[in-house]
Amino acid sequence: MIITIVSLIDQFLNINIPTYKDYQFFSYLFESNTKGDILRVQVASKKFKSRLKIFDELSRVNRKYLAIKAVFDRIPEDSKFIVVPGKIDDTILLYHLRNEVDKLNGIEDTTSNLDKTISQIASLYYTQSFNGNAKRRQYIGETDKSNRICRFCGQQVPIVSFNNTAHAISESLGNKSIICREECDNCNERFSRTIEPDIANMLSSLLTIYSIHGKNGIRTTAGKNFKLSLNEATKSDTNVGTITIQLQQKFPENIEDFFKEQLSLDASTLKYIPQNVYKCLCKYVVSVVNKRYLADFRKTIDWINSTTRYCKLPIVAIGDAQIKMEAPYLIVSIRKTNNYNYPYCFALFAIANTIFAFIIPFTSKNKYHFTTPKKYKIFQEMIQSWYNRIKWSFNKLSSSQRTYTRVDFTLQIPPECKLGKDYFVLNKKNNL
Known part of the structure; x- marks a missing residue:
């Protein structure tokens, strides 16, 4: 049996209760009815908090109990929380349960319109979310390499190997934490040569401007007549660093006229197949x-x-x-x-x-x-x-023909920013 704990803290907790003895323990920890069934709504009272000491003894046998205790310790004292049977991993259902907890604790509901939308989604779809920047790595698939079957080619050891780390989402897009165990080394290498460079090229300038840390750091975007890069060494609390645009074009005599022009960057080297x-x-x-x-x-x-x-x-x-x-x-x-x-x-x-x-x-x-x-x-x-x-x-992303994203933009410098102090324009002939 598995139960899910939903409380005022951000972390949801799934607890596996494999035996009747374990269930008796949790019946002692939580409030139960006359039949011994754990009540859905619980209170993190002083009495409940004092019962958490039993985890210290249990952790001598299995250290997982220390992690469970740490979650319960974080639940605000005297707040209400919910115990739900089963492992709840549906993002939408968890959102619903969290709203229920908020209401139980007198937190004003400000998302009634959003709740209606969420209810519509929940009635039709089972939904999961995956965060490429999670603190802990999320592994998808079989733990034992000898039992793995590649999701893409259907092969397993010894025909293929699973020695390399296969990022479920391209590492070039900043994914550090979602790992697919069931992608063999051959398929992983093939995707890195074929389809994955296309999405990186399509989004290249955005990956640079928004300082997305890929496999080799922040991407530098280079076209035929420009180079776009970001220097994080100059980063402060209020910005992402210094964005540098190198242009191959003639500058006007009056530099202010330059900022009124629409710039066309030739990104034809960054081709991709839609x-x-x-x-x-x-x-x-x-x-x-x-x-x-x-x-x-x-x-x-x-x-x-x-x-x-x-x-x-x-x-x-x-x-x-x-x-x-x-x-x-x-x-x-x-x-x-x-x-x-x-x-x-x-x-x-x-x-x-x-x-x-x-x-x-x-x-x-x-x-x-x-x-x-x-x-x-x-x-x-x-x-x-x-x-x-x-x-x-x-x-439409049906085409099999190579294309590129046209980049047209205008540099807008706020009036309070001063040339030579807040921004700099350098060219081969004159330093401005």
Whole structure:
């Protein structure tokens, strides 16, 4: 038996109670009814806190009890918390339970409209979130290398090896903590040469400007007529460091006129295949989904592995996240019902200031492909309604032809900033 503890602290706690003896212990720790069943609502009273001492004795046998005690110690005294049977790992359900705890403790509810949206999602989808910047690494898949089967090629030891660390989301995008144990070394190396560079090239300038720390530090973005870099050595409490833009163009006599011009950066060296970006996003999803769902993604995996050729895919929503995401954040939703008007699986992926919302194509549980305007409209309205704080644009990523992102911008210097003090313009002829 597993129970989940939800309290006023941010950390949710899953406790495994394998034996009747263990259940008797937790019945002593928590308040129970006359039948001996643990009550759903508990109070972190002084009496409850005093009973936590028993963990000190239990930790002599198993040190996991010290970690459990540390969580209970952090629950504010006299606050109410909830004990729920089962392992709750659905992000949406946990959000609901946390709201229930807030209400039990008299915390004003300011998210009624959001709750309505969350309820709609929870009724249709099982949802999990994955944070690429978590304090602890999150490992996906089989612990024992000898029992691992690669999610992408279906091979296992000794035909393939699992010696290298396979990041479920590209390390170049700042993922430090989400690791897929079930991606063999061959597939890991192949993806690093094929589809993963495409998404990094598409987002290159954003990765630089928003100081995303990839495998080799912060990325320098270089095109035919510019070079964009960030120097963190000059970082203060109020900024990310000094952004340097090197341009190959003639400067006007009056430098102020330069800041009025729209600059066109030639990023044609940063080419990417749009469909490879879509493949890469879906590869992230396949890397993290629970093993019990993998059979539903067999044709998706075949498509990810295939040579990239044009095929009609669902449109991808791309929006401004409105906040800086220092590491990738992935939310995966899998449909719980047989309502085929909704895609079986969709995901949101955020990094820097950009967020993607996309359907996972070719799953066996989809009745429709969601490539026609009529069918896709359901997903489009769903995204716009559920995530209405984001301004979405809808983009085709079906092409197998190389392209690049056009970069046009204007430098806007606040009037209070002074040349030679707050910013500097240097060229080969004159130092300004």
